[in-house]
Amino acid sequence: MIQKSFVMMKPDAVQRRLMGKILARFEDKGLQIVACKLIQIDEDLAKTHYGEHAEKPFFPSLVEYITSSPCLAMVIQGEEAITTIRKLVGATNPLEADLGTIRGDFGMDTGRNIIHASDAPESAEREIALFFNEDEICDYKIIDNDLIYE
Numbered sequence: 720m721i722q723k724s725f726v727m728m729k730p731d732a733v734q735r736r737l738m739g740k741i742l743a744r745f746e747d748k749g750l751q752i753v754a755c756k757l758i759q760i761d762e763d764l765a766k767t768h769y770g771e772h773a774e775k776p777f778f779p780s781l782v783e784y785i786t787s788s789p790c791l792a793m794v795i796q797g798e799e800a801i802t803t804i805r806k807l808v809g810a811t812n813p814l815e816a817d818l819g820t821i822r823g824d825f826g827m828d829t830g831r832n833i834i835h836a837s838d839a840p841e842s843a844e845r846e847i848a849l850f851f852n853e854d855e856i857c858d859y860k861i862i863d864n865d866l867i868y869e
């Protein structure tokens with residue numbers, strides 16, 4: 720099933736100038752970027768986005784991290800995109816993430832783990848609506864020589 724996922728490169732990815740390399744992983748896999756913007760997240764938006772973790776001890780530092788510098792917010796589309804992207808992203812703790820995943824290859828610290836990706840269809844829908852207006856999401860066909868992917 721074709722799905723849309725909300726994916727966001729976190730401030731450390733932007734600061735470390737990893738955006739191009741990380742974006743290439745999604746494109747190389749065959750996924751389609753249908754929305755993309757650099758955004759300075761404020762405290763309210765950070766708290767809403769990560770609301771499920773409000774009671775966790777790491778919540779204040781998570782909000783501080785996410786608001787510390789711009790993030791690259793994206794909507795990425797493709798076959799089983801939500802699960803596929805979580806596999807590309809890897810485990811939450813970069814030290815436990817498999818090599819070959821984004822977190823496994825670029826990170827060392829759970830508190831600086833490079834990237835966010837929706838974990839389920841319901842969270843994808845909620846997060847996309849939180850960060851993007853409908854008119855910011857582009858519905859376009861990928862045309863690859865003679866091939867048109869629906």
Ligand SMILES: Nc1ncnc2c1ncn2[C@@H]1O[C@H](COP(=O)(O)OP(=O)(O)OP(=O)(O)O)[C@@H](O)[C@H]1O
Pocket residue numbers: 772777781810811829830831832834835836837838
């Ligand atoms: N023990 C921790 N210490 C510091 N930060 C943490 C810890 N656990 C989680 N975080 C931060 O909170 C984020 C959200 O945690 P969650 O359990 O939802 O992991 P995730 O789904 O892999 O990550 P994300 O929601 O960002 O895609 C993590 O990505 C990380 O930035």
Ligand SMILES: [Mg+2]
Pocket residue numbers: 838
């Ligand atoms: Mg999560």
